[in-house]
Amino acid sequence: MTAEPSPAFQPVITAAILVIGDEILSGRTKDKNIGYIAEYLTNIGIELREVRVVPDLTDEIVSALNALRSRYTYVFTTGGIGPTHDDITADAVAAAFGVPIDYDQRAIDMLLERFPKDQLNEARMRMTRIPAGADLIANSVSKAPGFKIGNVHVMAGVPAIMQAMLDVVGPTLKTGAKILSETVQAGLREGDIGTPLAEIAKAHPDCSIGSYPFWSETGPDTNIVVRSRDPEKLALATAAVKAMVEAERSRLRH
Amino acid sequence: MTAEPSPAFQPVITAAILVIGDEILSGRTKDKNIGYIAEYLTNIGIELREVRVVPDLTDEIVSALNALRSRYTYVFTTGGIGPTHDDITADAVAAAFGVPIDYDQRAIDMLLERFPKDQLNEARMRMTRIPAGADLIANSVSKAPGFKIGNVHVMAGVPAIMQAMLDVVGPTLKTGAKILSETVQAGLREGDIGTPLAEIAKAHPDCSIGSYPFWSETGPDTNIVVRSRDPEKLALATAAVKAMVEAERSRLRH
Numbered sequence: 001m002t003a004e005p006s007p008a009f010q011p012v013i014t015a016a017i018l019v020i021g022d023e024i025l026s027g028r029t030k031d032k033n034i035g036y037i038a039e040y041l042t043n044i045g046i047e048l049r050e051v052r053v054v055p056d057l058t059d060e061i062v063s064a065l066n067a068l069r070s071r072y073t074y075v076f077t078t079g080g081i082g083p084t085h086d087d088i089t090a091d092a093v094a095a096a097f098g099v100p101i102d103y104d105q106r107a108i109d110m111l112l113e114r115f116p117k118d119q120l121n122e123a124r125m126r127m128t129r130i131p132a133g134a135d136l137i138a139n140s141v142s143k144a145p146g147f148k149i150g151n152v153h154v155m156a157g158v159p160a161i162m163q164a165m166l167d168v169v170g171p172t173l174k175t176g177a178k179i180l181s182e183t184v185q186a187g188l189r190e191g192d193i194g195t196p197l198a199e200i201a202k203a204h205p206d207c208s209i210g211s212y213p214f215w216s217e218t219g220p221d222t223n224i225v226v227r228s229r230d231p232e233k234l235a236l237a238t239a240a241v242k243a244m245v246e247a248e249r250s251r252l253r254h
Numbered sequence: 255m256t257a258e259p260s261p262a263f264q265p266v267i268t269a270a271i272l273v274i275g276d277e278i279l280s281g282r283t284k285d286k287n288i289g290y291i292a293e294y295l296t297n298i299g300i301e302l303r304e305v306r307v308v309p310d311l312t313d314e315i316v317s318a319l320n321a322l323r324s325r326y327t328y329v330f331t332t333g334g335i336g337p338t339h340d341d342i343t344a345d346a347v348a349a350a351f352g353v354p355i356d357y358d359q360r361a362i363d364m365l366l367e368r369f370p371k372d373q374l375n376e377a378r379m380r381m382t383r384i385p386a387g388a389d390l391i392a393n394s395v396s397k398a399p400g401f402k403i404g405n406v407h408v409m410a411g412v413p414a415i416m417q418a419m420l421d422v423v424g425p426t427l428k429t430g431a432k433i434l435s436e437t438v439q440a441g442l443r444e445g446d447i448g449t450p451l452a453e454i455a456k457a458h459p460d461c462s463i464g465s466y467p468f469w470s471e472t473g474p475d476t477n478i479v480v481r482s483r484d485p486e487k488l489a490l491a492t493a494a495v496k497a498m499v500e501a502e503r504s505r506l507r508h
Contacts, residue, residue, distance in 0.1 A: 027293030039281030048279045051307035083445040084465035085452035123448020191337040194377020198339035211338035
């Protein structure tokens with residue numbers, strides 16, 4: 001019988017998101033993909049370390065993609081794989097990897113499931129251009145696929161399609177120990193607990209402790225979030241936070 | 255009488271946003287600041303060119319900030335200027351600029367407008383640490399200020415506070431010719447218009463033409479957004495898009 005490896009010995013799997021699109025930078029479209037992918041990755045034990053948003057310009061995409069793919073286990077891109085002239089992601093990814101790009105019969109077959117052959121015009125055929133050596137990512141919503149090349153997953157920008165693609169990609173990813181978290185609602189202002197909280201953070205170096213102020217029904221309040229890969233260390237730090245909050249509440253009542 | 259300078263001769267003012275915070279990368283908090291700042295800048299004639307999201311780690315903040323501030327007219331940061339141990343933005347910004355950081359009497363005076371002196375504990379005093387040479391950005395919501403150093407504006411992460419700070423910062427910024435835009439709702443699928451739209455984009459190089467698919471009440475639809483600093487060129491390209499859409503609609507009806 002083999003024991004489950006301790007969370008401390010499981011590898012840390014990291015990721016970055018590259019959002020591609022002028023419409024996000026102009027503010028015309030409000031991004032919904034970053035938060036969705038971030039939560040998805042956290043839930044399967046992948047640590048999102050960086051996000052970048054760049055315009056529809058080849059040089060910008062190539063340079064951001066090369067910086068991110070050399071640094072993290074996985075990169076997820078969103079946007080720029082549609083049928084119009086401003087959809088340049090596939091070409092930019094091919095350029096970043098230094099591989100050719102061409103019409104891909106597998107992608108054409110996928111589009112033929114939705115469009116009769118006489119509707120596969122030049123614009124729609126643009127969506128079948130795939131960098132050499134890439135695997136396709138199925139699109140159950142509108143058929144035009146994303147693709148995976150190296151450690152980079154290229155997905156659509158439309159949230160419903162991106163989410164369908166992420167459901168395809170998710171089960172293929174290596175995952176690390178899931179980061180566990182506990183939230184303590186303090187019922188106090190952040191400034192009331194900041195000093196003792198810093199001491200707890202110092203005493204529990206294997207936990208990351210975040211403090212997030214918000215307005216509750218009764219006034220200013222703070223959520224303290226304790227995170228760790230190790231359930232025992234998480235429990236110890238959380239107990240310390242709860243005891244501190246109780247003590248501060250009682251102190252401030254007097 | 256001096257003629258208004260042509261938009262083509264007004265300088266292009268660029269910007270980047272640096273979002274600082276583990277809570278955004280974990281997906282626990284969904285960012286609302288990127289879209290808000292993007293729209294704000296577009297409306298006053300500043301072109302947002304890049305966004306990065308980094309964790310609460312000094313090295314990551316310093317390296318992203320130095321990359322962005324050397325490249326764009328302005329950088330706007332959000333997050334990490336509160337009273338707790340995980341609020342390290344001010345120190346990281348000081349490190350990026352290579353200047354010392356210390357308690358700032360102007361910031362202390364601002365906090366004293368809200369807190370009696372005996373409540374200015376170590377945690378709250380943390381919010382008065384300001385890099386040497388920085389100007390403060392007033393915070394009408396909760397008093398603890400942001401600051402401006404060089405071309406970098408350091409703002410809070412809580413949206414209501416960030417927005418109040420941006421209202422203070424906005425009127426101090428250099429602005430360029432505002433990018434004007436026209437939206438044409440095609441009533442057609444993106445793939446139906448992609449080919450002729452690419453020709454229009456090529457014929458109107460001073461306009462940027464984006465195509466954004468969505469689902470309307472009657473099925474798949476596309477918004478075509480034409481953008482330019484020059485109102486005449488914008489009008490010409492928009493007219494070409496409208497004529498093309500009419501022609502394609504009529505063609506597809508037959």
